[in-house]
C-alpha cells in the first residue's frame with residue numbers, strides 16, 4: 333500500500349455485441365503485465381467469463397480452450413503477456429482459501445483476472461482495474477472500466493474507442 337491518494341480514472345464503453353466485448357478484451361490485454369489484477373464485476377451472465385476468454389485468446393491463440401473456472405475456481409495460462417490466473421471466486425469458502433489456489437504466485441508473477449473479487453476481502457489490491465459489465469439488451473452490454481492507483485494512468489493513456 334502506498335500513501336498516495338487514489339485518483340481513479342474511469343471510462344464507459346458501450347458493447348453492442350459480443351464482438352465488441354472481445355475487442356475491449358484485446359485492448360485490455362494489450363496494457364496488462366504480470367502483477368496486475370483486473371476485478372471483473374457484474375451479474376451472472378453479464379459476460380465476465382466471455383471477456384476473460386476473449387482476452388486470454390488474444391494473447392494465446394484464437395481457438396484456445398478457456399473453460400469457465402466456475403467449479404475449479406482457477407484456470408492458469410501461459411500467454412504472450414506472461415502467466416494469466418483466471419479465477420471465479422464465487423464458491424470461495426473464505427479469503428484464506430485463495431492461498432491454496434496459488435494467490436501468492438499469481439500476484440508475484442501473473443496477470444490476475446478475478447470474477448467475484450469481493451471474495452478477496454482485504455486482499456483486493458489498491459492498484460487494480462475494476463471492470464463492471466451490465467446488461468443493455470440480449471447481446472448488448474455496457475462496460476465501466478476504472479484504473480485505480482498505478483493502473484489509473486495506464487487506463488487513461490489507452491484508446492477505448494472500439495472500431
Ligand SMILES: Nc1ncnc2c1ncn2[C@@H]1O[C@H](COP(=O)(O)OP(=O)(O)O)[C@@H](O)[C@H]1O
Pocket residue numbers: 347348349350351353374375376377378379380381382383400447470471472473
Ligand atoms: N456483448 C456481450 N458480451 C459478453 N457476453 C455476451 C454478450 N452478448 C451475449 N453474451 C453472452 O452472455 C453470456 C455471458 O456469460 P458469461 O461470460 O459466462 O457471464 P458471467 O461470467 O458474467 O457470469 C454468454 O453466453 C455470452 O455468449
Ligand SMILES: [Mg+2]
Pocket residue numbers: 380381382400420447
Ligand atoms: Mg463467469
